[in-house]
Amino acid sequence: MLYREAGDFKTSYVADGQTFPIWFDRMRYYAVLAIAFGVIPFFVNDYYANAVLLPFLIYSIAAIGLNILVGYCGQVSLGTGAFMAVGAYAVYKLMTAFPEVNLFFHVLLAGGITAFVGVMFGLPSLRIKGFYLAVATLAAQFFLVWLFNRVPWFYNYSASGQISAPDRTVFGMLVSGPNAEAWAKYMFCLVFTVGVAFLARNLTRGMQGRQWMAIRDMDIAAEIIGVNPLRAKLMAFAVSSFFIGIAGALFFAVYLGAVEVGEVFGINKSFLVLFMIIIGGLGSIFGSFAGAAFLVLLPVLLKNVLVGGLGWPTDLAAHVEFMIVGLLIIVFLIAEPHGLAQLWRVAKEKLRLWPFPH
Amino acid sequence: MNAQMHPQDGYTTADGRNIGPVLMEMRNITLRFGGVKAITDISFDIREGEIRAIIGPNGAGKSSMLNVISGFYVPQDGEVWYKGQKRPPMKPFQVARLGIARTFQNIALFEGMTVLDNVMTGRLNHMKSGLIAQAIWKGRAEAEEVANREVVEKVIDFLEIQAIRKTPVARLPYGLKKRVELARALAAEPSLLLLDEPMAGMNVEEKEDMSRFILDVNDEFGTTICLIEHDMGVVMDLSDRVVVMDYGKKIGDGTPDEVRSNQAVIDAYLGVAHD
Known part of the structure; x- marks a missing residue:
């Protein structure tokens, strides 16, 4: 068997600490990257980009961001939608104010602005925990959406109150606006997704991640070891919001192109991303991807099967789709409360020994 | 005496x-x-x-x-x-x-982390690399991680918990948890x-x-x-x-x-x- 630890000896701590310690895993990861960068851009069309790939990539970023806060640091947040909105409005203001600047930097800067806002709303976490903190972040959700709706400066006084993305380029390549090509949008989002996953993985495997997990598992013991709870929690809010802000900026500028804040970044979005990390697995980068894939791909798959395959009317299919997705979520959570990432981990542990059980 | x-x-x-x-x-x-x-x-x-x-x-x-x-x-x-x-x-x-390091009467380990990560957490005050360095990992953060891992491995050897290095703490029996908690405190030197x-x-x-x-x-x-x-x-x-x-x-x-x-x-x- 290829999938073996046996014989795969590590002779340095660097080799022992790598993200994919098993050779086969590592090769598969490189293969996925090679396909994502080298193959898909040549075949992607508008439908696949808009229905599957872009939402998957962008929600993965948001899920990784939220997972750092909820899964690694244990601070429950229901403000994801609002923080995505901060990213979206920040990038909109930047795009319209500095049209000649590379969109890449605008997106990063939008993430930075969101990080700042996130830290502001993270301050209560020093005093309140658990459900109470969730309610406090809910305040952020409603306040920020209200702010973006009511203050015309944010949507540049447009008549509709919407924001819409103008044509902007990255190194001469058009990535936003109605004329952007599917492959360009895809590549732009992919670079961000891979980058965010890379940074998140490094942060969570190092001392910063250990501090977050220590706060999550037992804050008293964390403090006695030397973790400054204020700093660790605010750092989690900052990093988490930075990623969520990037996701929001991409969601608006690259994916949707036009946004009405209450509809797109409402409380539903917060719950959707939260469900992604719960189903995918709290405290796992892979789980963030798995959860995003599950909630993005499953509805598309069901729609294709029900409408395209079985010939059901669209409205009926839409309703049945809700029921099936809901049912599957419940089944998954009963079967494996720790999410898809845990299922994957268990499968790997079994595979290590397969076909000899002992 | x-x-x-x-x-x-x-x-x-x-x-x-x-x-x-x-x-x-x-x-x-x-x-x-x-x-x-x-x-x-x-x-x-x-x-x-x-x-x-x-x-x-x-x-x-x-x-x-x-x-x-x-x-x-x-x-x-x-x-x-x-x-x-x-x-x-x-x-x-x-x-x-x-x-000053301490252990608790009723064990206060980080249950969701492995033994190694728990003990590594004890090195917190000896690790200085910042957020950006850690996010990039290669270079400073990795070198620091390896240097501190060596200290941690000495503590692990000393307390004879090598075999459970990669085991999540939640799976360990009581006596071993006590030992891991001592290891975490010792790692802080x-x-x-x-x-x-x-x-x-x-x-x-x-x-x-x-x-x-x-x-x-x-x-x-x-x-x-x-x-x-x-x-x-x-x-x-x-x-x-x-x-x-x-x-x-x-x-x-x-x-x-x-x-x-x-x-x-x-x-x-x-x-x-x-x-």
Whole structure:
């Protein structure tokens, strides 16, 4: 068997600490990257980009961001939608104010602005925990959406109150606006997704991640070891919001192109991303991807099967789709409360020994 | 054990170890919770290199004393002196930076993390690379991680927990968890190690193991240890000097032999007829 630890000896701590310690895993990861960068851009069309790939990539970023806060640091947040909105409005203001600047930097800067806002709303976490903190972040959700709706400066006084993305380029390549090509949008989002996953993985495997997990598992013991709870929690809010802000900026500028804040970044979005990390697995980068894939791909798959395959009317299919997705979520959570990432981990542990059980 | 006291420069124990000058001194500590006095006017010192025990019946205020030392409680009265300086009121994480590590009576490990990660967390105050360096990983953060991993591996070897290195702590039995918690505290390379009932709930064999580890830590690293323990046999064997507390007051202080023959201590433990 290829999938073996046996014989795969590590002779340095660097080799022992790598993200994919098993050779086969590592090769598969490189293969996925090679396909994502080298193959898909040549075949992607508008439908696949808009229905599957872009939402998957962008929600993965948001899920990784939220997972750092909820899964690694244990601070429950229901403000994801609002923080995505901060990213979206920040990038909109930047795009319209500095049209000649590379969109890449605008997106990063939008993430930075969101990080700042996130830290502001993270301050209560020093005093309140658990459900109470969730309610406090809910305040952020409603306040920020209200702010973006009511203050015309944010949507540049447009008549509709919407924001819409103008044509902007990255190194001469058009990535936003109605004329952007599917492959360009895809590549732009992919670079961000891979980058965010890379940074998140490094942060969570190092001392910063250990501090977050220590706060999550037992804050008293964390403090006695030397973790400054204020700093660790605010750092989690900052990093988490930075990623969520990037996701929001991409969601608006690259994916949707036009946004009405209450509809797109409402409380539903917060719950959707939260469900992604719960189903995918709290405290796992892979789980963030798995959860995003599950909630993005499953509805598309069901729609294709029900409408395209079985010939059901669209409205009926839409309703049945809700029921099936809901049912599957419940089944998954009963079967494996720790999410898809845990299922994957268990499968790997079994595979290590397969076909000899002992 | 007949200790020969030299108040300024320490003393030599009966088994020939040299005990250094005062590392930490508690001066007239009083701690109140509302109307309840948990600790009343207690003074004692801990010297460099010694094993100092705090004993007393349940509710005597031993754990409260440890919590004062580690910064969870701020006493209403009294001063804490550490390394010759008066310590201002501090948060626990600031106390940790002074080189004081501790374990808890009921294990306080990070259940969701592996043994290795738990012990690595103990290296927190020795790792300096910032958020950006860690996010990029290659280079500074990785080098620092490897350097500290080497220290951690020494601690893991020392406490003989190599086999469970990658096991999530939640899966370990009680005795091993206690050992991992000691490993995490040791990884910090503390100058003062506080152990709150390191042998609670252990069987005889596990107690023997833990006693050996405590003695070895003191012997090999020269770590000063302050421990709370209920098992009198263990306390009398391990410690150089003992503080005895009862109802928040200090009723005895001295070598195990002195404490054993102290009438107030005998009364507190065996009870005394009240008129």
